[in-house]
Amino acid sequence: MNNAQPSASVPAAASADTPPAPVGPFADYVCFSIYAAGLAFNRLYKHVLDRFGLTYPQYLVLVALRARDDRTVGELCELLFLESNTLTPLLKRLEAAGLVTRTRDKADERVVRIGLSAQGRTLAADIACVPADMVAAAGTSEQDLAELPQLIRTLDSLAETLRKALP
Amino acid sequence: MNNAQPSASVPAAASADTPPAPVGPFADYVCFSIYAAGLAFNRLYKHVLDRFGLTYPQYLVLVALRARDDRTVGELCELLFLESNTLTPLLKRLEAAGLVTRTRDKADERVVRIGLSAQGRTLAADIACVPADMVAAAGTSEQDLAELPQLIRTLDSLAETLRKALP
DNA sequence: TCTAGATAAATCGCACACGATCTAATCGTG
DNA sequence: CACGATTAGATCGTGTGCGATTTATCTAGA
Numbered sequence: 001m002n003n004a005q006p007s008a009s010v011p012a013a014a015s016a017d018t019p020p021a022p023v024g025p026f027a028d029y030v031c032f033s034i035y036a037a038g039l040a041f042n043r044l045y046k047h048v049l050d051r052f053g054l055t056y057p058q059y060l061v062l063v064a065l066r067a068r069d070d071r072t073v074g075e076l077c078e079l080l081f082l083e084s085n086t087l088t089p090l091l092k093r094l095e096a097a098g099l100v101t102r103t104r105d106k107a108d109e110r111v112v113r114i115g116l117s118a119q120g121r122t123l124a125a126d127i128a129c130v131p132a133d134m135v136a137a138a139g140t141s142e143q144d145l146a147e148l149p150q151l152i153r154t155l156d157s158l159a160e161t162l163r164k165a166l167p
Numbered sequence: 168m169n170n171a172q173p174s175a176s177v178p179a180a181a182s183a184d185t186p187p188a189p190v191g192p193f194a195d196y197v198c199f200s201i202y203a204a205g206l207a208f209n210r211l212y213k214h215v216l217d218r219f220g221l222t223y224p225q226y227l228v229l230v231a232l233r234a235r236d237d238r239t240v241g242e243l244c245e246l247l248f249l250e251s252n253t254l255t256p257l258l259k260r261l262e263a264a265g266l267v268t269r270t271r272d273k274a275d276e277r278v279v280r281i282g283l284s285a286q287g288r289t290l291a292a293d294i295a296c297v298p299a300d301m302v303a304a305a306g307t308s309e310q311d312l313a314e315l316p317q318l319i320r321t322l323d324s325l326a327e328t329l330r331k332a333l334p
Numbered sequence: 335t336c337t338a339g340a341t342a343a344a345t346c347g348c349a350c351a352c353g354a355t356c357t358a359a360t361c362g363t364g
Numbered sequence: 365c366a367c368g369a370t371t372a373g374a375t376c377g378t379g380t381g382c383g384a385t386t387t388a389t390c391t392a393g394a
Contacts, residue, residue: 043351043352072342073342074343084343087343088344110341110342111341111342111343
C-alpha cells in the first residue's frame with residue numbers, strides 16, 4: 001500500500017503518481033526492473049566481450065566448459081536455463097568459430113557432447129578477466145556492491161518460483 | 168568473501184565450490200541471476216499474455232500508451248530503454264494488428280506519434296488484469312513479496328549505473 | 335523380438351535487441 | 365538565405381529466445 005515507489009518504475013511513472021495495478025507494485029514493476037537491468041547488462045557485456053568476438057550466452061557456455069569439459073547439450077541447457085532450440089545453433093556457431101567440438105556420444109547416439117578445442121581452451125582462459133572488466137566498465141559503487149549478495153538471493157529465489165510455475 | 172553462495176549461481180556451481188572470479192562474486196553472478204530471472208519472467212509472461220496475442224514489450228507499450236496517449240517513438244524508447252531500431256518494427260506490428268496508429272507530427276515531420284486505436288484502447292483496458300494473473304500464475308510466496316521493494320530499488324540503481332557507463 | 339512410448343537434439347517460424355548505417359527534416363550560424 | 369551539423373526514425377544484418385514440431389535413438393512391455 002504505502003511503499004514509496006521509486007520514480008524509475010516506468011509503466012506507472014507515465015502519469016504522475018497513479019499506481020494502476022490493483023494488486024500492488026509487484027508483477028509489473030519487478031518484471032520491468034529485471035527486464036531493464038537485463039537490457040543494460042547485455043549492452044555493457046556487448047562492449048566488454050566485443051574484443052573476444054563473443055556474445056553473453058556464448059561467454060557463459062565457455063565459462064561452463066572451462067569449469068568442466070565434455071558436457072552434453074542437455075547439461076548446458078539445464079545450467080543456462082535455455083532450450084535446445086536456442087543452444088543448438090549457438091553451439092554450431094561456436095563450432096564454426098573453432099572454439100568447441102560437437103561429437104555424438106558413442107554409448108548413446110542421441111546425445112551430443114560439447115568439448116573445448118585448443119583454441120577454445122585458450123579463449124576460455126583469456127576471458128577470466130571479463131568480470132573485472134565489467135566492474136571496471138560499470139564503475140560500480142561500494143553501496144551497490146554491498147547489496148549484491150541479497151540481490152542475488154532474492155533473484156534466484158524468484159526465478160526458481162517462476163520456473164516451477166511452468167509446465 | 169564468506170557469503171554463502173546459493174547453488175543456483177551457475178558458472179561457478181559447475182565444479183564443486185571453486186569461486187573462479189578474482190574480483191569476488193559480482194559481475195558474473197549478479198549478471199547471470201538477472202539474466203536467468205529475465206528468462207523465467209519472459210516465459211511466464213508468454214503464457215499469461217498468450218490469450219491477448221501480445222509479447223512482453225508489446226504489452227509494455229500498451230501500458231505506457233494507456234497511461235498517456237500520442238507519444239513519440241523517442242518517448243517510448245526512453246521509457247522502455249529500447250532503441251528505435253527495436254521499437255520501429257514492434258510498433259509496425261502493433262499497427263498491423265490494428266492496435267495503434269502511427270502518424271507523422273505536423274509540426275515536425277521527423278517525429279512519429281503513436282496513438283491507441285479504439286481496439287487498442289479496449290485491449291489496453293483488458294490487460295489491466297495481467298499483473299494479477301502473473302501473481303496468480305507464479306504462486307508468489309509472502310517471503311518473496313516482502314523483498315520486492317528492496318529488490319526493485321537495487322535493480323534500478325544498478326541499471327542506472329550501467330546505463331551511465333555507456334557512450 | 336518387435337513395437338509403443340520416451341528421450342535428446344535439431345529444425346522451423348516468429349519476435350525481440352542491438353550496432354552500424356541511412357534518409358529526411360530541422361536547426362544554427364554566418 | 366544557405367549549408368553544415370544535428371536530430372528522429374527507419375533499414376539492414378546478426379544473434380538470441382521460445383513454442384511447436386520433427387528426426388533419430390533408446391527403452392519397456394507384450
